[in-house]
Amino acid sequence: MSKERRNSSGEPPGKLVSSKLAFLEALFGCARRSEVARLGADWIMRRTRARHVVVALVEDGADGRARLVGRSTRGSGASLLPSLSVDLDDRGHPLVRALRAPRSIALPAKTRDAIGLPPDGERYAAHALRSPGHAAGIGVVVVGVESPVPKRTGTEKATPSRDVRWALAMLGRRLEELGPHRGAPLAERGRSVEAKRSPDVAPREAPRSAEGIEESYGRLQLELVQQNERLQRQAVELEAASAAKSQFLANMSHEFRTPLNAILGYTSMMLQGVSGPFSPHVVRQLGRIDSNGKHLLTIIDDVLDIARIEAGKVPLERSSFSPAELVEEVLAELAPLVTRSKLSVSTEIGEGVPPLRTDRAKTKQIVMNLVSNAIKFTPSGSVVVSVSVGAPADGAKAARVTSIAVTDTGIGIAEADRSRVFEAFRQVDNSSTRPYGGTGLGLAICRRLAHALGGDIRLESEVGRGSTFTLVMPRRPLRNVRRRRASKAKGLAR
């Protein structure tokens, strides 16, 4: 074995390739089975430096019975071995076993003697010849290599080298092409015919002539056309799926709102006394229906928001606006909440903050959420909203972004929970959802929106001390940033 391997890799790869090409040329240019068998035997003999190679092919005998008939052997010559003819029904015969074996087997000494091979320091391994997609062998190749004769003459494994495996495969393919492999039992024949007809398992043949090359070129072209069609169909399907998804979201929204409209509307009417006065107890109960109905509506809106953002169905409208003004606007709208909270809420507007060019409404939604969150989770102390150029810990890139940071002196968020707060339906302590209110979707929406706008939300926090949520926004839309960078690079080159 090891000798075989050394032999086959002992020469430069270029020479091996040309040797293989020459072999293929000869093999596919030859139309007679016996000639093909001889070529195969010669090539294997050269590659393995074997002194004896026997190719025995399955043939129909005169009596109609299949036999393994030896075709070529011994040294470099092509001397026929008329004595070798093994009945396929003789299933105990090592050559018949080799024909059906999934792997190569070593031949026992008595078989070697029976087929007239000399015992002069050679080991004989039998390899089945198969063509792709066929279970049954169409012949057996016996290769004798120089090595000490093993004491045990059982059916030990005899793995051929890669080159021999390749040669066996090519030989099998060519032999299969040249004639029906008549010797196989009927059941196996049926299978092999079927396998040959089915395009999925049809072997890809190496082109053997200009015609062959043209044929395989045509086949590849056809494959390409079919693949293109498949891709086009897939693109259309994906588009349809995306359209169906947004249609589904729109329908969902409508289907939720219609019954909620009646629930909230009637409850509100009853609370207003349109249907006559109720006892304070009933009014309290109606109040609960009302607040839970409204909460449900908020959840539905939030869930649909997330779904829309994730489906890429949020239209963005770009405009230029002052981040400081936006912050003031948010605080004005949250004034009732601020008053109720008894917190000190203030702003710090940095110098020279340029206008933002992005979707104003979405930016406002994010800031609104961050500020109302800060107020909600801060029992006492202060909330500071600051607007500045640059971002925390961003070095060189900092100058190209604007930060809106919301710092509170609230309950804070533990390290382990910091990434979880941006997940949907998460408030750090699930049990705290009720006292703090809200759907737990606010931050999930904020971060997704920030990403959609080309920005991000960062979080720094210390439990018991407070948290800072920072919305970091590119000052210009992404495309413009790229253009500016390019012109800068040009300037440097000059």
Added chain:
Amino acid sequence: MTKKPALVDEHAPLILVVDDFEDNRSMYVEYLQFHGFRVAEAVNGEEAVERASSLMPLAVVMDLSLPVMDGWEATRRIKADARTKDIRVLALSGHAESAHEKRALEAGCDDFLAKPCLPQDLLAKLREHLDPKLSSAAVTGAPGLDSVAKRRRNGKP
């Protein structure tokens, strides 16, 4: 408590409420009647166009997703008819997307309200749109809305 015809002043301003979902339609009808309006109903766009033309309401509260003929088309027809084009049409839709609002305004709706819309919010919007018309109605002898509502709240006809 709110039996319709007996309490409704025949000179009170008329509103046409169009919605195919009865629960929502009845809710607005009941609420608007409570606040002194006369109310007519329609369950699809075709009926809406027909009633708008035959009853000449001051305003139409128009759902958009409707069977037979949708609210956009019904609005277009109401606004295309010289006789009915001055009737205020308030779109009231469960489709909260801005695209729907845009389409509604393009069809000629005077305003857009998204469901869920509390009845008092609808009333406020109606008052906003109808104020000038209501005062002109008052000149011709129809009682003001507030006086009707006040009487009804006191249990008087």
